[in-house]
Amino acid sequence: MDDVGAKKRRPGGRSAQVRARVQAAVIELLADSRLEEVTIPRVAERAGVHQATLYRRWGNIAGLVDDIVAERVGELAPIPDTGTLRGDLELAAVRFAEVIAPLGGIMIRAAALATPDADSSVTFHTRATQLQAMLDRAAARGEKAPTLTELLEGITAPLYFHELFFGRPADAEHARTLVDRLLIYVEASR
Amino acid sequence: MDDVGAKKRRPGGRSAQVRARVQAAVIELLADSRLEEVTIPRVAERAGVHQATLYRRWGNIAGLVDDIVAERVGELAPIPDTGTLRGDLELAAVRFAEVIAPLGGIMIRAAALATPDADSSVTFHTRATQLQAMLDRAAARGEKAPTLTELLEGITAPLYFHELFFGRPADAEHARTLVDRLLIYVEASR
DNA sequence: ACGTTAAAGCAACTATCTTCGCTTTTGATG
DNA sequence: CATCAAAAGCGAAGATAGTTGCTTTAACGT
Missing domain, CATH: 1.10.10.60 (Homeodomain-like)
Structure with a gap:
């Protein structure tokens, strides 16, 4: 490929x-x-x-979906450096929400269709690495930054969850709310 | 039922x-x-x-999966009143983690298979109502309580997606960490 | 024990998915 | 513009999934 x-x-x-x-x-x-x-x-x-x-x-269908998802996720690949953690997080969150929204929940279904073997998801690993780099930048600037786990659980998981359980995607405003929440927590816990 | x-x-x-x-x-x-x-x-x-x-x-398969999930979720139905929000949340989170852990990531796939129409999921709605009651109890005691959405996104979503993201289920300790995080946020934001 | 009834077993049937060898189209190359 | 290779179209055969009427089993009430 x-x-x-x-x-x-x-x-x-x-x-x-x-x-x-x-x-x-x-x-x-x-x-x-x-x-x-x-x-x-x-x-x-x-x-x-x-x-x-x-x-x-x-x-098979799984192959088809993998092909589509790989292409879409590739679109949000480079996370721009806005100069602040909040800016980076908001941009990443909003773009992620926007990308998964029109796909109408296929992201999550794609994950379901893929091989049970979690490590095989190259796409996910790549994405995680990019996010970690974003957090490292913030730390280097001296900002209080969440861990990668906190980020994934505080923002990515809710965005997925929204689609899966509420049947509709989270909008940009909600994405920003999640960022807000995460930052309030980080501020309070360090 | x-x-x-x-x-x-x-x-x-x-x-x-x-x-x-x-x-x-x-x-x-x-x-x-x-x-x-x-x-x-x-x-x-x-x-x-x-x-x-x-x-x-x-x-069909969706019906089968719905049945299984309904039963498992039903097992953690009555949320005990421990007298404190933290106690209630920890008990609920830990029990939830314990129930989904042995299912080893099939919850996600199961959810993908289940009826897409989220509101029709009686199980989910029932569960949400129970959790809301728990929050109301806390509010009645004068505790600072999260909203239902904050609870679902801060605890339930991460527990579901832990398997998907990290390839292994969340354990009881992690469940308690999530409760901690949520309460720190609530404390700081009110 | 005995009759009643709901659910499970059975087997044949239909519908749908999947594969395969072959032909036709199309895009690249000289 | 003639040729070659790769990919798409075609249709039939084989495999698998889903349906249905009928029979058999077994849990419950009397």
């Missing part, structure tokens, strides 16, 4: 078009069906692509 | 045995298979029960 998004041959070639239509179909189905109703034949039909193509290229 | 766990007829009757064997089979499969491999026929085979029985009683 060198150039997942654009593909090797051509940006607008047939393969790329198939991929785009298939990804859209998966997201639509994931958004308004129960998980077990999201099948290769149904994705193929909605995308107007032959079943055999999907089986050959992605193998 | 008056007596979910024990069933109407007999605690050790045939129906109850079937149910127990089926639940065990689901949990085993959920633990060491990819989600899409968890099917009614496979559950039936592992449980030594006829497929038709499962289709008639539970309809």
